[in-house]
Amino acid sequence: MVRLITHNLLACHVKGCTTNNFPLQFQDVQIELQEAEFNPDFVRNLLPRLEWGALVDAAKQVGDTSLPPEQPEMTDDDVLQKLHHVLLEIHITEGAMVCSNCKHIYPISNGIPNMLLSEHEIG
Amino acid sequence: MSRPELQAPPEIYYGDSEAVKYTKNTRNQQIQADLTYRALELLNMPPDQSAFLLDIGCGSGLSGEILDEEGYVWAGVDIAPSMLEVALEREVEGDLFLQDIGQGLGFRPGSFDGAISISVLQWLLNAETSHHTSAPPHRLHRFFTTLHSALRNPSRAVFQFYPTSDDQIQLITSTAQKAGFGGGIVVDYPNSKKARKVYLCLFVGGGGGQQQVPAGLNEEAMDDDSVRFERRRQRERARDRSGKRKKVMDKEWILKKKELYRQRGKEGVPRDSKFTGRKRKATF
Numbered sequence: 001m002v003r004l005i006t007h008n009l010l011a012c013h014v015k016g017c018t019t020n021n022f023p024l025q026f027q028d029v030q031i032e033l034q035e036a037e038f039n040p041d042f043v044r045n046l047l048p049r050l051e052w053g054a055l056v057d058a059a060k061q062v063g064d065t066s067l068p069p070e071q072p073e074m075t076d077d078d079v080l081q082k083l084h085h086v087l088l089e090i091h092i093t094e095g096a097m098v099c100s101n102c103k104h105i106y107p108i109s110n111g112i113p114n115m116l117l118s119e120h121e122i123g
Numbered sequence: 124m125s126r127p128e129l130q131a132p133p134e135i136y137y138g139d140s141e142a143v144k145y146t147k148n149t150r151n152q153q154i155q156a157d158l159t160y161r162a163l164e165l166l167n168m169p170p171d172q173s174a175f176l177l178d179i180g181c182g183s184g185l186s187g188e189i190l191d192e193e194g195y196v197w198a199g200v201d202i203a204p205s206m207l208e209v210a211l212e213r214e215v216e217g218d219l220f221l222q223d224i225g226q227g228l229g230f231r232p233g234s235f236d237g238a239i240s241i242s243v244l245q246w247l248l249n250a251e252t253s254h255h256t257s258a259p260p261h262r263l264h265r266f267f268t269t270l271h272s273a274l275r276n277p278s279r280a281v282f283q284f285y286p287t288s289d290d291q292i293q294l295i296t297s298t299a300q301k302a303g304f305g306g307g308i309v310v311d312y313p314n315s316k317k318a319r320k321v322y323l324c325l326f327v328g329g330g331g332g333q334q335q336v337p338a339g340l341n342e343e344a345m346d347d348d349s350v351r352f353e354r355r356r357q358r359e360r361a362r363d364r365s366g367k368r369k370k371v372m373d374k375e376w377i378l379k380k381k382e383l384y385r386q387r388g389k390e391g392v393p394r395d396s397k398f399t400g401r402k403r404k405a406t407f
Contacts, residue, residue: 006198006218013229042173042196066156087247112207115229122226122256
């Protein structure tokens with residue numbers, strides 16, 4: 001299952017693709033909602049590692065607009081709850097991720113993205 | 124039989140049937156669980172903090188289940204699609220990726236709080252094609268450099284693996300060091316042929332003080348419930364106190380079997396009586 005938490009950490013790793021290789025763009029995705037246990041400390045720890053803009057964009061692409069476009073300075077429970085939902089409860093089951101720089105397509109089937117590269121793409 | 128990694132590449136060796144067989148085998152499950160707990164111990168994460176871990180070569184999620192239990196959020200990568208399918212069926216919590224770690228990991232810097240990997244690294248030591256990116260040193264280098272950047276500072280990565288020679292250990296540790304890792308090899312039960320386990324314990328950053336490589340476990344600490352084969356014990360079990368050989372199929376065994384058949388709904392299982400498991404008189 002691809003959740004937005006991992007999508008936000010995932011960059012294209014094709015040989016020579018070093019600029020503008022993050023975030024990967026979603027393409028014809030199907031999503032599934034699965035509840036997960038809310039752990040505010042985990043989300044708070046994760047916060048500095050997230051790329052806020054990319055997360056909001058990705059959430060929009062899968063049809064969730066609950067996050068504010070700018071990272072709020074105060075992280076109260078309400079924001080954490082929203083973040084938790086976006087990061088951990090939205091699962092992408094089918095579709096593809098496309099690198100906006102080199103246009104490499106990583107297909108997602110059954111919730112598992114195929115990150116394999118062909119020989120000439122290995123760095 | 125020779126080692127699995129010498130027979131075929133992992134994505135072929137762990138095909139549909141082998142993936143199911145491997146996951147259902149309770150002995151494999153037990154070994155995987157033990158190794159995972161030990162790896163987590165070596166990982167030494169700060170307590171009561173739910174971290175985000177990477178499971179390298181997660182397979183069917185045997186180790187992932189333990190990470191779930193321990194309250195970690197995790198992502199797993201594996202190259203065998205059949206194993207990942209089994210993991211999906213078992214409904215593990217983590218995110219799964221089909222990825223060849225020898226091609227490098229595509230994670231942003233500082234993504235993970237730690238990484239574990241159970242019996243994976245030996246699979247990187249065979250070249251599958253003659254292309255230069257398929258050479259083991261190249262694959263190891265690519266793997267370790269991308270992993271090093273994907274881990275947070277400070278953090279640890281623990282790999283349990285089965286090396287065949289010291290040269291392999293040498294190659295792996297030197298490549299890891301070139302990628303910027305500190306740390307080294309930890310050997311548990313070094314004098315036991317069966318229980319001996321090799322862990323590669325790598326550190327990212329030191330946070331001021333130099334991190335110490337943890338000590339391996341040794342014989343004295345070995346617990347007695349683990350399986351060790353002793354022929355003497357087997358011989359003893361075959362004889363009762365009078366020195367005569369015990370009957371292999373005694374009454375207890377027969378009752379157990381009959382109970383099992385009844386549970387399975389087999390027809391025509393004879394009923395139990397005081398004659399069950401007794402020999403007929405010679406005059407009969």
